Amino acid sequence: MSRSQHSGAYPGRRIFLFLCMGLAAVTLVWRAVDLQVLDNGFLQNQGDARHLRVVSLPAHRGMIRDRNGEPLAVSTPVESVWVNPQELGNEQQRIPELTRVLQLDRDHVQHLLASRADKEFVYLRRHVSPALAEQVAALKIPGVYLQREYRRYYPAGEVAAHIVGFTNIDDVGQEGLELAYEEWLRGVAGAKRVIKDGKRNIVEDVESIKRPRAGKDLVLSIDRRIQYLAYRELKAVMQEHKARSATAVVLDVKSGEVVAMVNQPSFNSNNRQKLRSSHMRNRAITDVFEPGSTMKPFIVAAALESGRYQSGSPVSTSPGWMRVGVNTVRDVHDYGQLDVAGVIRKSSNVGITKIALSLPAEDIWGLLSELGFGAQTFSGFPGEASGLLSHFGGWNAIETATLAYGYGISVTALQLAQAYAVLATDGIKRPVSFLQVDETVEERRILSASVVREVRAMLEQAVGPEGTAPAARVAGYRVAGKTGTVKKSVAGGYAKNRYLAVFAGMAPVSDPRLVMVVMVDEPANGKYYGGQVAAPVFSQVMSGALRLMNVPPDDVPLLHTQLEEAGEPA
Secondary structure (H helix, E strand, C coil), X not given: CCHHHHHHHHHHHHHHHHHHHHHHHHHHHHHHHHHHHHCHHHHHHHHHCCEEEEEEECCCCCCEECCCCXXXXXXXXXXXXXXXXXXXXXXXXXXXXXXXXXXXXXXXXXXXXXXXXXXXXXXEEEEECHHHHHHHHHHCCCCEEEEEEEEEECCCHHHCHHHHCEECCCCCEEEHHHHHCHHHHCCECXXXXXXXXXXXXXXXXXXXXECCECCCCEEECCCHHHHHHHHHHHHHHHHHHCCCEEEEEEEECCCCEEEEEEEECCCCCCCCCCCCHHHHCCHHHHCCECCHHHHHHHHHHHHHHHCCCCCCCEEECCCCEEEECCEEEECCCCCCEEEHHHHHHHCCHHHHHHHHHCCCHHXXXXXXXXXXXXXXXXXXXXXXXXXXXXXXXXXXXXXXXXXXCCCCCEECHHHHHHHHHHHHCCCEECCCECECCCCCCCCEECXXXXXXXXXXXXXXXXXXXXXXXXXXXXXXXXXXXXXXXXXXXXXXXXXXXXXXXXXXXXXXXXXXXXXXXEEEECCCCCCCCHHHHHHHHHHHHHXXXXXXXXCCCCCHHHHHHXXXXXXXXX
């Protein structure tokens, strides 16, 4: 081909190329117009049909169990109903239908949704029953959804309510050990990335971002069986004596574990709609009281420890009263000449006053402080009270005297139980614990073993026929303990007809395993002495507890005698 022919073909090719490019450009512009204008709705629907979202994966709270593995608090899966106001659109007319199923006020719900119309998430009702969740799902209302959550359930109900406590609707601990061990029990929610369709249904899992971590289980020292025994007997004594309130604490002296702790009135932790705040207090830890004559064994222990007294040392209590300054200390009767053991057996105020006034105030204060009075037990329970033990530097004679028989000092039931545990363990003090103790605990000697054994022998006499608490006896077991009958403090002094009935004791005496404190506030049915009201509760609970814990009897002859007295075959 000649050069001129070849060059003449170029303009035609260039024109053809330009035409093709122009046609392509027009096609692209037209497609853009078509997509952006004519088919905008189609694209919008397709975009809305798929969403890449991150969703939360709920994690359940750790279980709370008793020492035998029985559940005291569990988390159960439930559904909660929520709505996206932006998705309701024309479905607003179905709100009455929804509120009727959920048993909600229609006007309130309509106002709620209107006020939060710019939001995408509004709870309507939390923690609904499975049947109700099915009814909501069956309505198929756009914008109304179910969300999986967890609700706390307490199998023991009011029997263990004061110890276990409870959580709020978001499963966060509010009271009791639920609050104290919140970080331990709380689960950590996970997350995953998913694809949802236009109805917010998950159509595909994309990836796991973070796995949910369940909360850790908590094993308590509580024995649910003994807890129930204490609950039953405390409720019965409340009803029988028309008391204002009552408290009981059972300690395992070998480990310092709280085996049972009960208060009346109690509350149902599964239904708190009509809950009174006064019923929620764990009175055994948060409330203080003057312990009365249950303090006398510690004064005697200080006297024996000083070397100035022995159990047989004589103490004159005649004529049944004595003057201390301008005040008068009285006994119920004129007991005449007693020994130190007799002072405990007869619970003589005059006798214990004479002993206390003969001792240095610093020695008494020092022992009571070492026992834990005036300070928290550091059990870890929220709201624990310290009680009151004033410094000996401010004591005069009457303050020393009244302290000797349990006035002018305030204690919690747990403090008193811990102090009596020292008398049960030959003078060793161990920390109290609401958790099961698997290791050897720290311990500290407070009193010499010989002194404690002498005091324990005196307390055994106090439960005998000639003592103040024969009603505390337990068939087959030797029991030691002390009663307290305390006038209640009121404005300006002490009430004449309002009392606390107290008993603190231990069993079996040969090798003590359990200590129990019972306090009944304002018995009002004619009886108010500690030996009449509190001691029988101790007997019933301790009898069952020792057998449940397989503690062997240490007084078989007494068992036969008691069976014969009851008219039963030995």
